[in-house]
Amino acid sequence: MKLTDEMFFERFPAFFRNREEITNPRLVHGELAIDMGWRPIVWALLETLEADSADMGLDPASPEYPAVAQIKQKFGGLRVYLSRLPKGFYFYIQHAEMCSFRTCEKCGKPARPGWLNGTVLTLCLSCRKDEREAWGDGEWTEAGHLNLYPE
Numbered sequence: 760m761k762l763t764d765e766m767f768f769e770r771f772p773a774f775f776r777n778r779e780e781i782t783n784p785r786l787v788h789g790e791l792a793i794d795m796g797w798r799p800i801v802w803a804l805l806e807t808l809e810a811d812s813a814d815m816g817l818d819p820a821s822p823e824y825p826a827v828a829q830i831k832q833k834f835g836g837l838r839v840y841l842s843r844l845p846k847g848f849y850f851y852i853q854h855a856e857m858c859s860f861r862t863c864e865k866c867g868k869p870a871r872p873g874w875l876n877g878t879v880l881t882l883c884l885s886c887r888k889d890e891r892e893a894w895g896d897g898e899w900t901e902a903g904h905l906n907l908y909p910e
């Protein structure tokens with residue numbers, strides 16, 4: 760299933776409540792700047808954060824409730840930034856980010872990060888082939904130093 764931005768905004772309205780507050784066009788707030796492969800990871804993360812917020816008695820209508828500031832790809836990994844983040848939530852976010860280094864950012868299959876035309880991408884073999892062709896047979900170099908899990 761393709762998880763669109765709108766599906767996230769509808770399912771998690773409290774987490775994405777600040778997405779309209781874009782005052783500086785260079786700052787992207789509350790936008791999912793990631794491809795489809797990682798969206799199930801983010802979805803599961805937000806479900807966990809929502810359940811934990813409820814356990815902690817946090818009110819989704821309160822301005823103190825956590826809010827997504829930014830979700831993006833950086834150096835081949837998922838990055839999730841929330842404001843008003845309760846301390847314990849960091850471990851859930853870190854887990855999601857670690858999973859992304861083993862998950863194709865395009866299709867969700869098992870993957871490894873690598874360099875392609877000066878960018879680090881985490882792609883499965885099939886998506887890597889497509890991406891290399893799109894770049895005119897661009898060279899792929901394993902980005903082993905980015906692996907968070909020892910081999």
Ligand SMILES: [Zn+2]
Nearest residue numbers: 863866883886
């Ligand atoms: Zn893939």
